[in-house]
Amino acid sequence: MTLKAVLFDLGDTIMDEATEVKDEAGDTLRAELIPGMKELLLDLHRAGIPLGLVADTRVATHRNVLGQHGLDRLFGALAISDVVGVCKPHPRIFLEALAGLGLGPADYARVAMVGNVLERDVLGANRLGLISIWFHWNDRRPTTSDDPQAAPAYTVCSVAGLRALLARLHGSAL
16 A cells, blocks of 8 residues: 555644743744654655644644744645634544645545544544554653544554554555
8 A cells, every 4th residue: 555645743743842932822933843753754755645734733833833844845735723713633624634635535544644642633533534643652642532433543652663654554665
């Protein structure tokens, strides 16, 4: 199988929320990335795998953080809760990103969603038939869910583990 796209959450999936510097309005001005994530995103992009961002955040936050690290150009679709008007796991925010990448329902089983929150990222992905990947690299969020639909297809605990899984799902090295 080759992946049609990979969708990513932002907080504690691409950026390390513990490093955020915010302004008085609550917008993130800057933040550090999870070590190794920039290289993974660049390698996915170089491999021709479309990337989308599906994030419950403010507009300035993703612009500031992705721009700070030169990653803003890598994402072909941005589905930001403040713009879309709903938060994950609502299907509309995922569908916004998928449509922005030109993907329809026939493609969903070949789209991976990487996120750190079972009740948002994983549940939303599973409801649409996406490949749900729980990026559990810290314990800032609940590590269990009572909803059986929030069970991830895959769990990874490091960027290296995520790289290996995505390479396996895509059928080629990244």
